[in-house]
Amino acid sequence: MSNINITFLGTASAQPSRTRNHSALALRLDGDVWLFDCGEGTQHQIQKSAVKMGRISKIFITHTHGDHIFGLLPLLASRLNGAGGVIDEALDPRASGVLDEAEPLEIYGPSGTRAYVRTGLVYTHTLLSGPYIVHELQFPNDPPNPLAPLPLHSAEIPGRDIQQIDGTWLDVYRGASFSVSAAPIMHSVPCVGYVITEAPVPGKIDPKQYVPHLKRTGTPMSAMRRLQEGESVQLSDGTVLQGPSKRPGRKITILGDTYDPSPIAELAMLTDVLIHEATNAHLPGIDPETKVGDTYDIVEQRSKSRGHSTPQMAALFARRIDARKLVLNHFSSRYAGEYDPVTQHGDQRPAAKEIMEAIRTSAQPYFDGPVICARDFMSFDVQVSHSGQERDA
Template sequence: MEVTFLGTSSGVPTRSRNVSSVALRLTQRGEIWLFDCGEGTQHQLLRSDLKTSQLKKIFVTHMHGDHTFGLMGLLASCGLGAHAENVEVYGPPGIEPYLKACMKYSYTYFPYGVNINTIEPGVVYEDQDFIVTTELLKHRVTAFGYRITEKDKAGKFNVEKAKKVGIPFGPVYGKLKAGETVTLEDGRTFIGSQFCGATEIGRKFVYCTDTVFCENAIELAQDADVLIHEATFAHQDAEMAFEKMHSTTTMAAQVALAAQVKQLIMTHFSPRYAPGNSLQMSDLLKEAQSIFPQTVLAYDFFRYEIPRRR
């Protein structure tokens, strides 16, 4: 699992930062899941090493334009030459009428499957490998945070050990690998865990933006391997953060600390902290690290590989 930041500015793009979008590449299955899709996201994808043809899911946090204005353009381009197919879009109330209105008035037809799903708190998607859950955050409009949980996998099956004790090759190997207890025809009983390595613990990815500090963000981020959290404002601008329902650096760090996450990556920065201003990005990093040392700042095209737990 690898994260690529395609846009890390808040509200409007800058010379060095596009508006919100984060890609999660599931390398084990050749898929890309996109979180938010601000204006220009498809251009950012073209500048990255990500393949649009691998795009399978788009998760939208809320309907503000800096998180949605690139959605229609990206989906339209996918139909014109990116060879995408069966793209699932998940988002808050409003996502379906918005996209259908865009399609109607731009006379756009998708020659591939696009399924639009309106979400509610709880599980919004599950397959054999992953569970996607959401919780309401605290913003000026309905906004959701997302948690992607990779399911635990059984450890590697020791074929040689099974052969050595005389277990005949066949379907029984699959049962043992799944952790089942198997009784052979000769009456011997074997427990699957005796022939498997340590269980591979699934990784946990959490994405929270836009929101002021809230308990739901902590609940969503519990024990996450990586938490991506907005940090629009510096701590000294907390009054403005509460007014606009966004987070400060210290709010993001407090969520990470309370949830005991492994790594915090902050994003969605206000342009007011650009070079030349009294407060710089380095100051924002220091504020967060004073509370939660395992913090880094995202920038456009920053990549982070989520390590497996040992």
């Protein structure tokens, strides 16, 4: 049974602050680490967390705005032991066979991700000692490839151009234990939301239902392993024991910036954890920066016009897809985090905790499940379902 952990490395929108870094999230799946977005300073955040740089095997970019991608090149250089200089035959990873032997670091993102990575590495003369690969999720109206005149970087392996089918990108990655699908979500630029789905897991087994039969017929107790996997076991007296049916695995939906994530709704149905932006909120009497004359409708329309959401909008989408848990993320710099990594205790502004609680409570009436406001370095495990109808994190 896989362990799934979510660790927030950055929860700010647009500008970082003392208590919030730019957007980045680490999904730890047993020994592997998958990053979702990689804003400026992400590698520093990793060094302050329990996330291991060397375990990063995949990076998923939601969109190419700077607060979600400016940390990618520095992290790539650190992860793959980058150095500056002019390549020669002795350092050429293609000539040395490194690209054929090592497992590449995989990057997924919308059109433009490959150009950003390749040009950034080429024009900073960055050499990498390991391979990387960029897979692009193509939108129907993407412009022509801007990289045609620029050859592959010395450590780059050609990636896939993944086309939409019926408006989504199904199984952009599929492994034995987890798969990733994606869909466009509405923002001011092309933006992607990702759905991570665990393969079906063994059903809950009651030993009292099976052990007496195994003992009666002298069947080795090792048969319980097969039953746990949902297989059938025939006993010496002809009795056939059937293990419990497998249950759906856990599902996590991670959205980029959006004012309307409707295109991903079908993929995200019954998600265990929904991570949804809540950049702007209307908090009169609590947030001292509330504009005179503002109403919730004005704040919502202003937020939408900039491609963003309010806590209420996030909660309504969580209810629409029957999510089990909602985590609000990507907060305006005016909303300080409750924890200050510099002083190692709560933020010095007494209102910080009150403001974040007000943001949480503004969403709660619109969603029946738990609502949490993310903060930098917040970490939690996504728990295994105990029944087909009860799943929580």
